[in-house]
Amino acid sequence: xxxxxxxxxxxxxxxxxxxxxxxxxxxxxxxxxxxxxxxxxxxxxxxxxxxxxxxxxxxxxxxxxxxxxxxxxxxxxxxxxxxxxxxxxxxxxxxxxxxxxxxxxxxxxxxxxxxx
Amino acid sequence: xxxxxxxxxxxxxxxxxxxxxxxxxxxxxxxxxxxxxxxxxxxxxxxxxxxxxxxxxxxxxxxxxxxxxxxxxxxxxxxxxxxxxxxxxxxxxxxxxxxxxxxxxxxxxx
Numbered sequence: 001x002x003x004x005x006x007x008x009x010x011x012x013x014x015x016x017x018x019x020x021x022x023x024x025x026x027x028x029x030x031x032x033x034x035x036x037x038x039x040x041x042x043x044x045x046x047x048x049x050x051x052x053x054x055x056x057x058x059x060x061x062x063x064x065x066x067x068x069x070x071x072x073x074x075x076x077x078x079x080x081x082x083x084x085x086x087x088x089x090x091x092x093x094x095x096x097x098x099x100x101x102x103x104x105x106x107x108x109x110x111x112x113x114x115x116x
Numbered sequence: 117x118x119x120x121x122x123x124x125x126x127x128x129x130x131x132x133x134x135x136x137x138x139x140x141x142x143x144x145x146x147x148x149x150x151x152x153x154x155x156x157x158x159x160x161x162x163x164x165x166x167x168x169x170x171x172x173x174x175x176x177x178x179x180x181x182x183x184x185x186x187x188x189x190x191x192x193x194x195x196x197x198x199x200x201x202x203x204x205x206x207x208x209x210x211x212x213x214x215x216x217x218x219x220x221x222x223x224x225x226x
Contacts, residue, residue, distance in 0.1 A: 031212050042218040043159070043204065050212060091158060097212040104150060105214060107158035 002026070004108035006092050012114045018080040021111045024073055025094030033105060034067055034077050035091040043091070049075065050097060082115045089113070118143045122205050122217035129224055133195050137220045139205030140187040148208040149181050149188045154219070155201045162190075162203075195224045 005024040013019055025032045033048040047057040049069045057067070064083070069075040079086055089112050093105040119142045129135055141149065148166045152159035163172045168183035176195075181188045192199055202221050206214040 033213065043216040045213055045215075048213050056213060095212065103208075103212075104161045104164050106161065109158050 004092055004094055004106055006090075006108035006111050008111060009109060010112045010114075012116065013082055014116055015083055016081045017115075018078065019082045019086075019113060019115075021077040021090050021092075021113070023075045023077070023092030023108060025075070025092070026106055027073070029094035029096045029106075030072070031095045031097040032069060032075050033093040033095075034075070035093065035107075036088045037091060037110075038088045046077070079113075082113075084115045087113055087115050118207065118209060118215045120205055120207055120215050120217035122203075122220050124220060125218065126221040127223070129195055129222070131195060131197060131224055131226050133224075134191065134193045135195060135222060137190040137192075137203050137205075137222070138187065139189070139217060141205075141207045141215075142186065143207045143209050143215065145209045146183070146207060150206045150208065150214065151179055151188075151190050152204040152206065153201045154204055159204055164208075192222075195222075197224050197226060200224045 007022045031050045034046040035043050037043045046059045047067045052069045067077045089110045091110045092108045095103045095105045097103055121140050123138045148164050150164045151162040163179045165181035171178055171180045176193045179190045200223050202219040204219045205217045208214050
């Protein structure tokens with residue numbers, strides 16, 4: 001069974017460019033999470049969706065970041081315009097969440113973003 | 117604001133040693149505590165604990181939760197070089213999201 005799939009695995013871009021990260025959650029999972037990981041701040045939750053609906057986007061750093069989940073099997077995280085401080089590893093994770101319980105989340109391989 | 121604190125931040129041991137990693141938390145509406153192992157890639161799930169005092173085991177790894185004192189420990193016995201990784205602790209609260217600690221970097225040297 002395929003795990004969480006992310007693309008691209010690596011992205012190098014220049015400051016000011018638009019970056020789009022993609023995620024396909026595990027089939028049957030109804031919650032999807034976008035995280036950012038840096039050495040300084042560790043693993044931070046940016047936004048999460050439940051049944052394709054954004055539930056909490058309070059972790060999104062600023063208006064340059066946006067995320068969508070048009071259907072149960074696809075989500076995007078977009079940064080426009082990108083800045084060097086956005087350089088990090090971005091993880092997508094999914095889980096089958098029911099009734100308010102926290103279930104274990106399964107992580108994708110991550111996208112290493114470098115903004116020069 | 118929910119808080120998860122792990123200690124130590126890093127640890128170097130020799131193969132065969134036993135290690136204990138600590139995780140303390142301050143979480144509103146606590147539901148569960150999870151441990152993940154992160155090597156040079158994505159975090160992989162190890163354990164989820166919801167009940168106090170019940171140990172979970174998987175091979176040489178074990179973990180226990182103390183909901184009264186608000187902490188958990190992860191034990192690794194007879195460590196191997198393959199155990200070298202960052203171990204992350206996370207808590208689940210009333211919503212579906214997890215709050216992660218900064219992690220403990222474990223290095224096991226031959």
